[in-house]
Amino acid sequence: xxxxxxxxxxxxxxxxxxxxxxxxxxxxxxxxxxxxxxxxxxxxxxxxxxxxxxxxxxxxxxxxxxxxxxxxxxxxxxxxxxxxxxxxxxxxxxxxxxxxxxxxxxxxxxxxxxxxxxxxxxxxxxxxxxxxxxxxxxxxxxxxxxxxxx
Numbered sequence: 001x002x003x004x005x006x007x008x009x010x011x012x013x014x015x016x017x018x019x020x021x022x023x024x025x026x027x028x029x030x031x032x033x034x035x036x037x038x039x040x041x042x043x044x045x046x047x048x049x050x051x052x053x054x055x056x057x058x059x060x061x062x063x064x065x066x067x068x069x070x071x072x073x074x075x076x077x078x079x080x081x082x083x084x085x086x087x088x089x090x091x092x093x094x095x096x097x098x099x100x101x102x103x104x105x106x107x108x109x110x111x112x113x114x115x116x117x118x119x120x121x122x123x124x125x126x127x128x129x130x131x132x133x134x135x136x137x138x139x140x141x142x143x144x145x146x147x148x149x150x
Contacts, residue, residue, distance in 0.1 A: 051109040
């Protein structure tokens with residue numbers, strides 16, 4: 001009988017319960033808060049950069065599809081026809097052998113349409129997005145992303 005009482009002695013002490021003290025829980029919460037404060041901004045910075053990189057990859061894919069269009073038709077689609085000419089044949093596109101994209105023209109990572117100009121202002125064709133703020137210029141995630149080199 002002594003053995004049983006000895007094994008469960010902490011349960012028999014009044015006011016003493018198995019578990020964590022308030023101080024221990026507060027220390028854990030403070031440590032988690034410090035970690036979140038240090039790691040959180042780095043994670044959000046990477047997410048913003050990932051959207052810009054995704055836009056760059058999509059623009060490269062659209063540019064490659066436009067090159068195939070040009071090989072078949074002899075010229076890029078006019079600005080008015082836009083990137084939709086990669087999916088549906090424009091009226092003046094003799095030799096069109098599309099569609100040149102497996103799926104419809106994608107939206108940019110921020111949910112906006114890509115902009116297209118032919119002839120372009122920065123190259124033969126311009127394909128670009130205005131970034132997260134959907135207006136020209138900007139920094140970081142709001143910066144313009146296009147098929148030009150800067």
